[in-house]
Each structure stands twice: as C-alpha cells, then as structure tokens.
Amino acid sequence: MRFRDYLLKRLLLFIPTLFGVVVLIFLLVHILPGDPARLALGPDAPMSQIISLRHSLGLDKPIHIQFIIFLDNFIHGKMGLSLLTNRDVYQDVTQFYPASLELAIVAMSIAIIIGIPLGIVSGIKQNKLVDHLSRVVSLFGVSIPRFWLAIMLVLAFSFYMRILPISGRIGSGISPPTHITGLYLMDSLITLNMTAFVSSLKHIILPAISLSVSPLAQIVRLLRAGIIEHKRAPHVMMMKSNGMPENLINRKYLFKLSFIPVLSIIGLLFASVIAMSFVVETVFSWPGIGRYGANAVLYADFNAIVGVTILVGITFIIVNFIVDMFYGYFDPRVRYE
Amino acid sequence: MNKINHTTKSISRHAHLESLFRGIYMIRKNVLALIGIGLFLSLLLMCIFAPWLAPYPEDAGDTIHLSQSFNPPSLLHICGTDQMGRDIFSRIMFGGRNTLLAGLIIPLIGASIGCTLGLIAGYIGRKTGSIIMRITDIFLSIPSLIIALLVIGIFGPSLKNIIIALSINWWPWYARLLHGQVISLREETFVEASKLLGAKSTRIMFSEILPNAIPPIIVKITLDMGYAILSAAALGFLGLGILPPIPEWGLMISQGRLYLPRIWWITTMPGIFIFLAVFSINLIGDGLRDLFDVEVM
Numbered sequence: 119m120r121f122r123d124y125l126l127k128r129l130l131l132f133i134p135t136l137f138g139v140v141v142l143i144f145l146l147v148h149i150l151p152g153d154p155a156r157l158a159l160g161p162d163a164p165m166s167q168i169i170s171l172r173h174s175l176g177l178d179k180p181i182h183i184q185f186i187i188f189l190d191n192f193i194h195g196k197m198g199l200s201l202l203t204n205r206d207v208y209q210d211v212t213q214f215y216p217a218s219l220e221l222a223i224v225a226m227s228i229a230i231i232i233g234i235p236l237g238i239v240s241g242i243k244q245n246k247l248v249d250h251l252s253r254v255v256s257l258f259g260v261s262i263p264r265f266w267l268a269i270m271l272v273l274a275f276s277f278y279m280r281i282l283p284i285s286g287r288i289g290s291g292i293s294p295p296t297h298i299t300g301l302y303l304m305d306s307l308i309t310l311n312m313t314a315f316v317s318s319l320k321h322i323i324l325p326a327i328s329l330s331v332s333p334l335a336q337i338v339r340l341l342r343a344g345i346i347e348h349k350r351a352p353h354v355m356m357m358k359s360n361g362m363p364e365n366l367i368n369r370k371y372l373f374k375l376s377f378i379p380v381l382s383i384i385g386l387l388f389a390s391v392i393a394m395s396f397v398v399e400t401v402f403s404w405p406g407i408g409r410y411g412a413n414a415v416l417y418a419d420f421n422a423i424v425g426v427t428i429l430v431g432i433t434f435i436i437v438n439f440i441v442d443m444f445y446g447y448f449d450p451r452v453r454y455e
Numbered sequence: 456m457n458k459i460n461h462t463t464k465s466i467s468r469h470a471h472l473e474s475l476f477r478g479i480y481m482i483r484k485n486v487l488a489l490i491g492i493g494l495f496l497s498l499l500l501m502c503i504f505a506p507w508l509a510p511y512p513e514d515a516g517d518t519i520h521l522s523q524s525f526n527p528p529s530l531l532h533i534c535g536t537d538q539m540g541r542d543i544f545s546r547i548m549f550g551g552r553n554t555l556l557a558g559l560i561i562p563l564i565g566a567s568i569g570c571t572l573g574l575i576a577g578y579i580g581r582k583t584g585s586i587i588m589r590i591t592d593i594f595l596s597i598p599s600l601i602i603a604l605l606v607i608g609i610f611g612p613s614l615k616n617i618i619i620a621l622s623i624n625w626w627p628w629y630a631r632l633l634h635g636q637v638i639s640l641r642e643e644t645f646v647e648a649s650k651l652l653g654a655k656s657t658r659i660m661f662s663e664i665l666p667n668a669i670p671p672i673i674v675k676i677t678l679d680m681g682y683a684i685l686s687a688a689a690l691g692f693l694g695l696g697i698l699p700p701i702p703e704w705g706l707m708i709s710q711g712r713l714y715l716p717r718i719w720w721i722t723t724m725p726g727i728f729i730f731l732a733v734f735s736i737n738l739i740g741d742g743l744r745d746l747f748d749v750e751v752m
Contacts, residue, residue, distance in 0.1 A: 138593040146605055257741075261734035263685050265692050266708055266726035269715070273723075277716035393600035397689045401712075411601075412693050415608040423608040431597045438596070 124446045132439055139431040144188060147424055148181055155420075175420065192428075198421035202413060207425035211407055215429060216300025217287055218399070218406030222391045224303070224322050225329035229387065232330075233337030237380070238373065240338060241345025252338055259335025265397035268328035272401070275324060282324055285403035289317040325402045329394055333387035337380055344376030351375075378449045385441040389434045488742020494735035498728070502551035514541035515549035517700035525718050535720035537711070543724050550702035550725065554691070555732060557618050558684030562676045564622035569629025570665070570672065576630065577637025578660050588634060591627040599624040600686060604695070612695040614703070617687055625679065632675060636668035643667075670747035678740035681733040688729050704729050 155171040172178050175198065176187060191197065197207035240252040276284040288294055288302060295305035295314045303322065306315035348354060349372065357367050395408035403409070407426050414422035506512050510532075523540030526532055534543035576587040594602070599621070606620035640646065641664065649663050690696050691705025699706065704725040711721025 135593070135596055138589075139596055142593050142597070143605065146602070147609060257734065257737055261681065261730055261737050263688055263705075263708075263726060263729045263733070265689055265705075266722070266729065269708065269712065269722050270726070273716055273719060389598040390600075393598040394689070396600065396604065397692055400693060411604065415604050416612075416694055418608060418611070420608070423605055427597070427601050427605050430601050434598060435596055 121446060125443060128439060128442050128446070132435065135435055136432065139435065140189070140192070140428060141185075143424060143427050143431065144185055147420075148184065197425040197428075200414070200422040200425075201419045202417055202422060207421045210410060210422065211425050211429050214405060214407045214410045217302075217404060218392065218395055218408055219433075220301040220303060221322060221325055221329065221395060221399070221404060221406060222388065223301075224326040225391050226333065226384075226388055228326055228330040229333040229337055230384075233334040234341060234377075234380075236334075237338040237341025238345060238376075241342040241349070241376065242368070244342075244346055244349075249342075252342070256335035256338040259331040259338075262331060264328050264332060264394050265401055267331060268325065268398050268401040271324045271328060283321050285401075287318060287321050287405055288314065289321075292317045325398050325404055328398050328401075329391050332394075333391060336383065336387060340380050340383060341376055344379050345372060348372055348375050374448065378445070381441060381445055381448060385434070385438040388437045392430055392433060485742050485746070487738050488746075491735040491738025491742065494731060495739060498551065498732050498735065499555060502548055502555055505545075505548035505552060509542075509545040509548045511542040511545045512549075514545045515702060525714070528720055528724075534724040535718075537707075537721050538714060538718075543707075543721060546702040546707060547704070547725055547728050550704050550707055551728065551732070553614055553697055553701070554684060554688055554704040554729070557614065557621070557687035558680050558732070558736075560618055561621045561625055561683040561687070562679035564618070565625025565679070566629045566672060566676050568622070569626035569631075570633045572626065573630035573633030574637055574660050574665060577634040578641060578656065578664065584634075587630065591630045591634075594624060594627040595631070597624075600689070603686070603690065607690065607695050612698065614697045617690050617696045621683060621686055621690075625683070628679075629672065629675070632671060633668055636671065637664055640664050640667055671749040674740060674743045674747060674749055677736060677743055681736040681740070684729065684733050684736070 155168050155175060155177060159167055159171060169178075176184060179187070195208050197211070199205070200207045200210055203210055236252045236255075240249045243249050272284055275282040283289065292314055295302055295311045295318075296309050298305045298308055302318035303315065306312070306318060354367060354372060357371065358364070392408070395404075395406060396412045397408075398404070399406045399408035400412050407429060410422065411426035411430075413419070414426060501508060505515070509515070518539070518541060520540035523536050524538055526536040526540075528535040532542050532544065534547060537543055537546070572587050572591070576584040576591075602624040603617070603620035606623060607616050610616040610619070646659060646663055649659055654663070687696065688703075688705035688708075691703045692709045694706070694709065697703040697706060699710070707725040708722050711718070711723075711725075714721060
C-alpha cells in the first residue's frame with residue numbers, strides 16, 4: 119500500500135470514529151441514571167421547576183428524537199445554553215479553546231524537545247551517570263501530582279522569587295494581541311507585538327512546565343528502552359562489524375527505529391496533557407476550556423459538560439490522526455496492517 | 456576422559472559463577488523494588504491503622520481548636536496545623552484511606568471488566584470480537600479523565616462516583632492488552648491439545664489462556680495504581696470527590712491554597728504523601744516489569 123492510499127484509508131476511518139465519540143458521549147449522558155435537571159437545581163427544588171427545566175433542555179422527549187435534535191443543533195453550531203455563562207456553549211468553548219490548545223502545544227513541545235535528547239543519551243550511555251540521572255528524573259516525573267507541582271512552582275517562582283506571574287494568560291495592563299489564531303504567542307509574533315509576546319511567554323512557562331513533566335518522563339523512558347533494545351539488533355551489530363561509523367549508524371538507523379514507539383504514544387500523551395489541564399488551568403486561573411469544564415462539572419452545568427467533552431474528544435481524534443500519518447511515514451509496516 | 460571431565464568441571468564452575476553474578480545483579484536491580492514495597496506497605500499500614508496510630512485522631516473530622524490554628528511544622532505537629540487548628544499529619548493518615556482505597560480498587564475493577572471482555576473478544580473472535588474491540592476503540596478515543604468528569608457531572612461528586620467514573624474508563628486498556636495476548640496464545644499447541652481433549656471454551660479461556668497472559672496484566676495493574684491515585688487526587692482537588700470535613704489528599708491541597716504563600720505546609724505536606732505513594736508504586740511496577748520481562752503501556 120502506498121502512503122497516499124494509507125492516508126485515504128485513515129481519513130475514511132476518521133469519520134466513523136468521530137460519529138462514535140459523539141454517540142458515546144450522548145449515550146453516557148442520557149442512559150446513566152442521573153437527572154441533569156435535578157442536579158442543576160439541587161435536591162430541594164420543587165417538582166414543577168424540574169419539569170420545566172427538563173422541558174426547556176428537551177429531556178422529556180424520547181431518546182432517539184433527542185439524539186436527532188442534538189445532532190442537528192451540533193452541525194449548526196449550537197450546543198444549548200450554559201447555565202453558568204448564559205450563552206450558547208458553542209460560543210463559550212470556541213472562546214476558551216485556543217488558550218488550552220496553546221498551553222497543550224507548548225507543554226508537549228517542552229516534553230518533546232527535552233525528552234528526546236535525554237532519552238537518546240540515556241539509551242546510548244546505558245548505566246552511566248547520565249542514564250541514572252535521567253531515570254531518576256523520569257521516575258519523579260511520572261510520580262509527581264501535576265496540580266501540586268503547579269502550586270509548588272507558583273510558590274517558588276511567583277511568591278518567593280517574584281520572577282514569574284502568579285496567574286492569568288497575559289499581564290493585566292497589556293492588551294491581548296489582535297485575534298488571528300487565538301494563540302497569543304503566535305498572534306503576537308505575527309503582529310510583531312513584542313510586549314504582548316514577552317508577557318504571554320512569561321505567563322505560559324509555569325503552567326506548561328507543570329503539564330510537561332509527565333509526558334517528558336514517559337518519552338525518556340520509552341526512547342531509552344527502544345534504543346537499548348535495538349542497539350543489539352542483528353542488523354545494527356552487522357553494520358558495526360562492517361566498520362560503519364557509530365554516529366552514522368545511530369543517526370540513520372538506530373534513532374529512526376527507536377523513535378517509532380515514542381511516536382505512537384505522543385497522541386496519548388497529548389490527551390493526558392489536555393485532561394490534566396483541567397486541574398492545572400484551575401491552579402493558574404488560565405482562561406481555557408479545562409477551567410471552564412471543571413467549573414461546569416462543579417456547578418452541574420449539563421450542556422457545558424457535554425460541549426467540553428465533545429470538543430476534547432474531537433481534538434484527541436485529530437491529534438491521533440496526525441500521529442498516525444507520521445507513523446505510516448516512519449514505519450512502512452503499519453500501512454499493510 | 457580426564458580432559459572432558461576437566462572441561463565439564465570448568466563449565467559448571469563457570470555456570471555457578473554466572474548464576475552467582477546474576478543473583479547479585481537481580482538483587483541489586485530489585486533493591487529499588489524492595490524499597491518501593493517497604494515504602495508502600497508502611498504508607499498503607501499507616502493509613503489503615505490511622506485511628507490507633509494518629510497523634511490526634513479526633514482531628515479527622517471537623518473539630519476546631521482555633522488557638523492551635525496555622526502552627527508551622529514542629530515536634531508536636533510534624534506537618535503543622537491547618538486553619539481550624541487540626542493536626543495535618545493525622546488528617547493525612549485518615550485522608551490516605553480514601554485516596555489509597557480509590558487507587559487500589561480502580562485498576563482492579565477496570566482489569567476485571569477489561570480482561571473478561573478482551574478474553575471473549577480474542578477467543579471467540581469473529582463478529583462478537585470485532586464489536587467489542589470497536590467499542591473499546593471508541594472508549595479509548597476520549598481521554599479517560601474527561602469521561603470521568605462527564606460521569607461525575609451527571610452523578611454528582613463523591614468518592615464512590617470517582618471510583619465508578621474512573622473504573623468505567625480504565626477497562627478498555629485491559630481489553631486491548633488481553634485481546635492481543637489471547638490472539639497469539641490461542642494458536643499455541645497446548646490450547647489445541649485441550650481442545651482435542653474436549654475441554655469447554657470457558658475452561659480453555661479461563662484455565663488455559665488466562666494464566667499465560669497474566670504477567671503483563673499484573674505489571675499494568677501495579678503501574679495503573681499510581682495513575683489512579685493521581686487521577687483520584689486530581690478530581691478531589693477540583694472538589695469533585697469527597698466533601699469536607701472528611702479529609703482526602705487532593706482536597707486538602709486545594710483547601711490549603713487559600714492560605715498561600717505564608718502558610719505553605721497545608722498544601723505541601725499532603726502532596727509529598729501523594730508523591731511518595733505513587734513513587735513507591737512505580738518502583739514496584741518497574742521491578743515487576745524487569746522480573747517478568749514485559750513491556751506494557
């Protein structure tokens with residue numbers, strides 16, 4: 119199978135998965151024996167109020183009708199009113215989404231940029247000092263609670279050293295850059311607005327670091343294991359005994375081979391970053407969908423919960439699709455599965 | 456003859472030496488795992504016997520000693536006291552019962568659901584199998600914490616709901632893991648043999664295939680206990696778990712945030728315990744992974 123056919127096949131699989139996710143979320147919400155109307159109004163609300171809220175949320179119609187209405191609205195960019203902001207959830211999530219996306223991208227970039235060299239060095243210099251150090255770092259990385267690390271970082275860098283801001287996305291006196299992509303870092307670079315760029319960079323550092331430790335640790339671990347495994351593979355041994363320079367073997371054969379398992383979990387790591395942004399955004403008052411979603415759950419804002427879940431689901435599917443494309447490129451074997 | 460004898464002797468001596476080296480190597484390698492087991496067991500016992508061991512057991516509830524509030528860590532209160540004057544170390548001991556319970560139970564429930572489905576999907580195969588695996592894929596296509604939030608959003612916050620919500624989305628990993636194992640195991644000759652001897656499918660599934668697929672599952676359950684503790688604590692931190700005044704590690708951290716930066720110990724101390732618990736579990740998991748020589752995600 120050629121790469122183009124593989125791409126087409128993946129693209130065709132993309133649509134049913136998307137549909138499956140929407141159906142799953144709808145079913146989870148409507149089949150589980152909770153009552154969103156009662157939950158939103160509290161246990162003491164009179165029955166008449168509950169019935170009228172159920173009516174206005176459309177919860178009194180049969181389930182297949184509800185699903186059709188839900189899909190129809192969804193396609194037309196409507197997700198129902200949020201009880202917290204009193205706007206359509208669609209407006210809310212599209213407003214908050216870029217902030218979360220920016221945070222997740224920066225966090226993943228940190229994890230990849232530091233994790234890959236560290237993993238490679240660790241694998242090549244197995245059982246040397248560098249290796250032991252990087253293993254300790256990665257063991258800490260997967261064991262530390264991210265929201266707690268976030269608080270500790272704020273305590274150290276914002277309260278005691280006073281070099282980084284405590285919360286928010288941009289300094290209070292600075293107006294955000296012109297809206298192009300919604301990502302402050304990118305927008306301020308495009309418009310050459312350096313004050314906004316520096317301020318948003320300062321604001322994003324701590325939340326991004328707190329989110330990046332765990333994916334970083336997992337990248338190091340996996341890459342190290344991959345290199346150690348392939349270092350003794352017959353074809354690498356043969357190249358070595360034929361006198362091929364070690365650097366060339368590493369660069370051309372070993373790294374590419376060891377990188378494949380890392381690539382396969384990058385999608386998962388991205389998902390874990392987005393999921394964990396619920397807590398980290400809460401710590402930093404970061405105006406993203408994580409904080410919005412956490413509040414929605416806390417105040418039982420039914421439509422908002424569904425909206426955030428669907429958006430995160432879609433993001434995850436898109437990320438996995440991109441990862442799969444790289445995967446098919448790096449590892450021709452998967453194209454034939 | 457003599458020569459051969461001599462060679463065997465030297466080989467056997469060599470083998471002895473090698474097994475000795477290997478033994479030393481295994482112990483050296485597993486020292487970390489042993490430390491992990493020791494650390495985790497002491498944390499667990501400390502929490503289980505909290506009512507007898509805690510220095511101030513009455514502080515687990517909503518007791519108030521305002522005169523004692525905000526005492527920094529000292530010999531009397533090794534982790535300090537909180538806004539109500541309650542001893543934080545005692546609350547950590549009681550709170551760990553909830554956090555650790557969630558961490559231990561969630562992977563077990565997830566594994567039992569997932570393994571059963573994966574076993575059925577892998578062994579029976581065909582339509583049933585592919586339907587089960589498609590459902591698994593769809594579950595895997597949404598981050599697990601998000602489904603958990605959705606479920607808690609519908610049921611309302613509580614520890615029980617956290618356990619249900621996280622277990623619901625822990626199973627697909629096990630289904631996928633076991634499905635892969637079963638597919639390769641069902642072609643083995645010992646399965647073929649018991650089929651020819653007339654064994655029932657349930658017998659083949661549970662007493663022939665399952666025991667052979669166990670090592671990676673044990674490793675995964677162990678490592679997942681760490682993730683489950685972190686997830687449960689994160690949900691507790693968001694206020695979606697146990698409601699005050701009952702202590703829980705994540706919740707304690709979130710309550711302490713109000714008094715930062717001066718009163719740092721209310722947030723710092725429970726976090727250290729979460730870290731220690733997850734750290735020790737990861738040490739054990741890594742040791743088991745080396746022991747069984749399996750790689751799980």
